[in-house]
Amino acid sequence: MNKIIKTKFLNERVKLFEIESPLIARKRKPGQFIMLRISEEGERIPMTIADSNVETGTITIIVQSVGKTTSELQKLEAGDTILDIVGPLGKPTHIEKFGNCVIVGGGVGAAIAYPTAKAIKEIGNYVTIILGAKSKEYIILKDEVSTFADEVYITTDDGSEGMKGLVTEKLKQVIEEQKIDFVLAIGPVPMMEAVASLTKPYGIKTVVSLNSIMLDGTGMCGGCRAVVGGKNVFVCVDGPEFDAHEVDFTILMQRNNIYRDKELECNLEKQANEMQKKMEQNNV
Amino acid sequence: MYKNINARPAMPSQKAEDRIKNFDEVNLGYTVEMAKLEAERCLQCKKPLCVEGCPVSVKIPEFIAAVVEDRFEDAANILRQDNALPAVCGRVCPQEEQCENLCVLSHRSKPIAIGNLERFVADWQRENIGIQVPEIQTSTGKKVAVVGSGPAGLSCAGDLVQMGHEVTVFEALHELGGVLTYGIPEFRLPKEIVKKEIEVLEKAGVKFVRNYIVGVIETLDELLERFDSVFIGVGAGLPYFLNIPGEHLNGIYSANEFLTRINLMKAYKFPENDTPIVTMKDKSVAVFGGGNTALDSVRTAKRLGAKHATIFYRRTEAEMPARIEEIHHAQEEDIEFNFLVAPIKFNGDENGWLKSVTIQRMQLGEPDSSGRRRPLPIPDAIEDIQIEAAIVAIGNGSNPIISQTSPNLNVNQWGNILVEKKTMKTNIPGVFAGGDIVTGGATVILAMGAGRAAARAIDKYLKNKQWETIEVEQAEW
Numbered sequence: 150m151n152k153i154i155k156t157k158f159l160n161e162r163v164k165l166f167e168i169e170s171p172l173i174a175r176k177r178k179p180g181q182f183i184m185l186r187i188s189e190e191g192e193r194i195p196m197t198i199a200d201s202n203v204e205t206g207t208i209t210i211i212v213q214s215v216g217k218t219t220s221e222l223q224k225l226e227a228g229d230t231i232l233d234i235v236g237p238l239g240k241p242t243h244i245e246k247f248g249n250c251v252i253v254g255g256g257v258g259a260a261i262a263y264p265t266a267k268a269i270k271e272i273g274n275y276v277t278i279i280l281g282a283k284s285k286e287y288i289i290l291k292d293e294v295s296t297f298a299d300e301v302y303i304t305t306d307d308g309s310e311g312m313k314g315l316v317t318e319k320l321k322q323v324i325e326e327q328k329i330d331f332v333l334a335i336g337p338v339p340m341m342e343a344v345a346s347l348t349k350p351y352g353i354k355t356v357v358s359l360n361s362i363m364l365d366g367t368g369m370c371g372g373c374r375a376v377v378g379g380k381n382v383f384v385c386v387d388g389p390e391f392d393a394h395e396v397d398f399t400i401l402m403q404r405n406n407i408y409r410d411k412e413l414e415c416n417l418e419k420q421a422n423e424m425q426k427k428m429e430q431n432n433v
Numbered sequence: 434m435y436k437n438i439n440a441r442p443a444m445p446s447q448k449a450e451d452r453i454k455n456f457d458e459v460n461l462g463y464t465v466e467m468a469k470l471e472a473e474r475c476l477q478c479k480k481p482l483c484v485e486g487c488p489v490s491v492k493i494p495e496f497i498a499a500v501v502e503d504r505f506e507d508a509a510n511i512l513r514q515d516n517a518l519p520a521v522c523g524r525v526c527p528q529e530e531q532c533e534n535l536c537v538l539s540h541r542s543k544p545i546a547i548g549n550l551e552r553f554v555a556d557w558q559r560e561n562i563g564i565q566v567p568e569i570q571t572s573t574g575k576k577v578a579v580v581g582s583g584p585a586g587l588s589c590a591g592d593l594v595q596m597g598h599e600v601t602v603f604e605a606l607h608e609l610g611g612v613l614t615y616g617i618p619e620f621r622l623p624k625e626i627v628k629k630e631i632e633v634l635e636k637a638g639v640k641f642v643r644n645y646i647v648g649v650i651e652t653l654d655e656l657l658e659r660f661d662s663v664f665i666g667v668g669a670g671l672p673y674f675l676n677i678p679g680e681h682l683n684g685i686y687s688a689n690e691f692l693t694r695i696n697l698m699k700a701y702k703f704p705e706n707d708t709p710i711v712t713m714k715d716k717s718v719a720v721f722g723g724g725n726t727a728l729d730s731v732r733t734a735k736r737l738g739a740k741h742a743t744i745f746y747r748r749t750e751a752e753m754p755a756r757i758e759e760i761h762h763a764q765e766e767d768i769e770f771n772f773l774v775a776p777i778k779f780n781g782d783e784n785g786w787l788k789s790v791t792i793q794r795m796q797l798g799e800p801d802s803s804g805r806r807r808p809l810p811i812p813d814a815i816e817d818i819q820i821e822a823a824i825v826a827i828g829n830g831s832n833p834i835i836s837q838t839s840p841n842l843n844v845n846q847w848g849n850i851l852v853e854k855k856t857m858k859t860n861i862p863g864v865f866a867g868g869d870i871v872t873g874g875a876t877v878i879l880a881m882g883a884g885r886a887a888a889r890a891i892d893k894y895l896k897n898k899q900w901e902t903i904e905v906e907q908a909e910w
């Protein structure tokens with residue numbers, strides 16, 4: 150169980166893993182995630198199930214390295230195992246015949262949006278996908294989404310591919326050209342907030358997937374709480390997807406910074422250890 | 434024999450000024466001499482009231498008599514006939530409300546230290562001869578699934594495996610033991626003790642599956658296709674918040690989160706362990722609540738270096754539901770107490786960090802229907818108190834994962850599973866439940882008692898396959 154079957158770097162910071170997990174593969178629905186832990190001292194972190202295959206009994210996760218756990222995770226290769234995986238967690242995406250849908254994926258948000266986008270397409274919606282990133286190298290899953298999406302647009306900050314600018318600029322264009330019934334936006338908090346304020350005046354139903362800090366992922370700790378519609382919600386069990394126009398993004402952003410100093414410390418510690426190891430090796 | 438019925442040896446403990454700097458166990462345990470002295474004090478009553486005070490009717494005079502005669506192994510075996518986790522219960526039972534409360538000596542002098550003796554015997558067994566793997570009856574070929582590895586699930590699994598059934602325990606977390614592992618801190622209940630008990634169950638043949646959330650990975654109905662019977666002991670795992678403005682601020686934890694970060698994820702060892710916790714060192718930390726969970730939280734905060742670690746409680750010390758020993762230990766550790774206060778709102782800085790709490794001072798009014806005097810607000814007695822971290826420890830509701838994924842399972846308005854007392858059977862044939870998921874947050878010993886009662890009923894059910902008429906002679910849970 151939990152054996153890594155296949156890995157592939159999608160860009161220098163994003164790596165895909167196919168992991169043996171037959172029970173989760175059988176049960177998961179688009180929008181759900183797992184919690185994983187890679188060592189006895191490790192923390193539990195959430196990762197969206199990007200895809201699954203019931204025949205091979207595998208699930209796919211797509212990991213962007215942002216800190217200690219994700220960068221350690223990226224060192225694992227086919228044949229290694231992941232210590233703990235639990236899931237599928239969270240509510241599956243509510244999917245219906247919306248009509249004309251736009252899915253916006255910023256950075257690694259594309260990986261989180263991918264399974265939902267596919268499911269929305271499969272029940273007969275018209276699906277436009279906008280992928281945004283810093284530059285060309287950071288665009289992920291373009292080929293994969295192109296196999297099912299009706300339209301695919303790319304935006305990059307530096308214009309190295311697609312339109313130069315932010316995903317919201319492209320989204321605005323699309324909204325002005327077509328009648329849009331549904332928007333799903335997943336990416337960095339400022340991006341999701343910008344999409345929410347863009348679609349609100351048009352009255353377009355908009356959903357975002359919140360990336361709050363999680364501990365158990367089962368509704369037991371309340372650490373993932375966010376404020377939606379003025380009420381406390383637990384993102385891991387009530388979400389992770391919520392009505393974008395109801396989410397308090399300021400609070401989400403503040404809470405995501407709780408451990409910023411600790412994360413730095415953790416990474417510095419890791420770097421120091423690595424340097425020490427290197428020095429020791431050199432001495433030998 | 435001369436008995437000095439007034440002396441009750443005090444439990445030796447780490448000095449307060451030392452222990453607030455570590456997470457090691459506070460109590461050190463009786464020596465053999467102390468245990469024997471205390472055991473000799475017991476009057477060996479013909480009609481022992483103490484036993485009536487114990488929810489699982491431990492044969493208290495019998496095990497104490499064995500201690501007097503140096504037959505420690507026998508004492509341990511007597512204890513284990515009724516109590517699967519004596520080393521745990523000796524440490525965490527609220528003895529002053531249970532066995533010791535009814536001990537005849539409590540009127541004349543001090544009650545027998547039943548909990549301390551129970552702990553002594555169980556520790557002696559573990560440390561000197563090891564916990565014996567119980568005898569297993571011939572296999573019945575029946576399979577039982579136990580959901581949750583807290584005290585309810587563990588005791589149910591232990592009994593069933595002895596009866597010859599094939600038992601698999603499913604646990605949502607990556608470690609076993611429920612609240613014993615993620616809730617109650619190391620300084621009160623060393624995790625090694627819980628681990629050893631679980632190892633023995635494993636040797637007896639219980640299979641444990643971690644990282645397995647029944648409901649999401651497999652529903653109750655699906656479990657019933659693979660197992661002849663299911664016991665649900667999933668505990669009360671949904672933290673209540675105060676529901677006052679500002680509760681989202683950084684630095685505010687539920688007790689569940691705070692204690693899980695520390696006990697399960699070892700955040701006090703950060704950065705060797707990766708899970709972080711907000712810095713408590715030199716800060717003013719407020720804990721809201723008055724039960725064991727609140728005391729565990731506030732004492733943990735002290736050990737993380739808090740300058741002021743304070744209990745904020747609506748009522749007074751007399752109404753605190755926590756164990757008396759913990760309240761005394763907390764007082765020795767310079768824990769501060771702010772009684773008769775109710776928080777109204779949390780206030781933060783521009784970056785979303787907690788800065789202060791606005792509280793309403795209360796006074797006790799007339800007794801209400803429960804006989805307790807209700808706290809009432811004192812007009813205009815509202816003030817701001819500066820705090821940098823807060824832990825909300827006002828209780829837990831039931832986690833809805835099982836009931837949401839099994840809509841045909843009968844639960845009450847708070848999500849507690851409804852069972853028939855005595856048999857612990859639910860409305861779904863083959864499915865039993867017990868522990869905090871049935872009662873709401875209660876005690877370790879009650880959860881264990883419920884697990885055992887269910888094990889007896891499950892055994893009967895598996896033998897007769899008569900769901901409607903499961904006959905058991907047992908107390909009600």
Ligand SMILES: Cc1cc2nc3c(=O)[nH]c(=O)nc-3n(C[C@H](O)[C@H](O)[C@H](O)COP(=O)(O)OP(=O)(O)OC[C@H]3O[C@@H](n4cnc5c(N)ncnc54)[C@H](O)[C@@H]3O)c2cc1C
Nearest residue numbers: 194195196197212213216217218219360361362363405412
């Ligand atoms: C429901 C959900 C699904 C997710 N899916 C994916 C995915 O498919 N691919 C992907 O690359 N990332 C995903 N994430 C984000 C991922 O969990 C974090 O990047 C990861 O936990 C960071 O850990 P770290 O130790 O490497 O970094 P750290 O140095 O610990 O932190 C870096 C950043 O990650 C966030 N973070 C830290 N700890 C946690 C935690 N325990 N839980 C959540 N966020 C945390 C912090 O806000 C911080 O800004 C998802 C998050 C959520 C909540």
Ligand SMILES: Cc1cc2nc3c(=O)[nH]c(=O)nc-3n(C[C@H](O)[C@H](O)[C@H](O)COP(=O)(O)OP(=O)(O)OC[C@H]3O[C@@H](n4cnc5c(N)ncnc54)[C@H](O)[C@@H]3O)c2cc1C
Nearest residue numbers: 581583584585605611612647668725868869875876877880
């Ligand atoms: C901090 C704290 C201190 C306490 N101190 C004391 C004390 O001093 N004395 C005392 O007597 N009592 C004390 N209690 C209360 C006591 O711990 C509980 O009453 C007791 O643990 C309840 O046992 P249980 O087996 O019903 O549930 P739990 O111990 O809660 O165990 C339930 C287990 O089920 C698992 N689970 C939940 N859902 C699922 C699922 N869907 N699938 C699989 N597994 C699942 C959980 O992860 C957990 O491990 C304390 C409680 C707390 C929180």
Ligand code: SF4
Nearest residue numbers: 487491522526531532
């Ligand atoms: S199990 Fe608890 S109540 Fe019963 S005798 Fe032991 S300490 Fe007392």
Ligand code: SF4
Nearest residue numbers: 475476478483536537
């Ligand atoms: S009531 Fe007290 S004195 Fe009597 S048997 Fe029980 S413990 Fe001993």
Ligand code: FES
Nearest residue numbers: 366368370371385
């Ligand atoms: S992560 Fe603990 S409740 Fe959501």
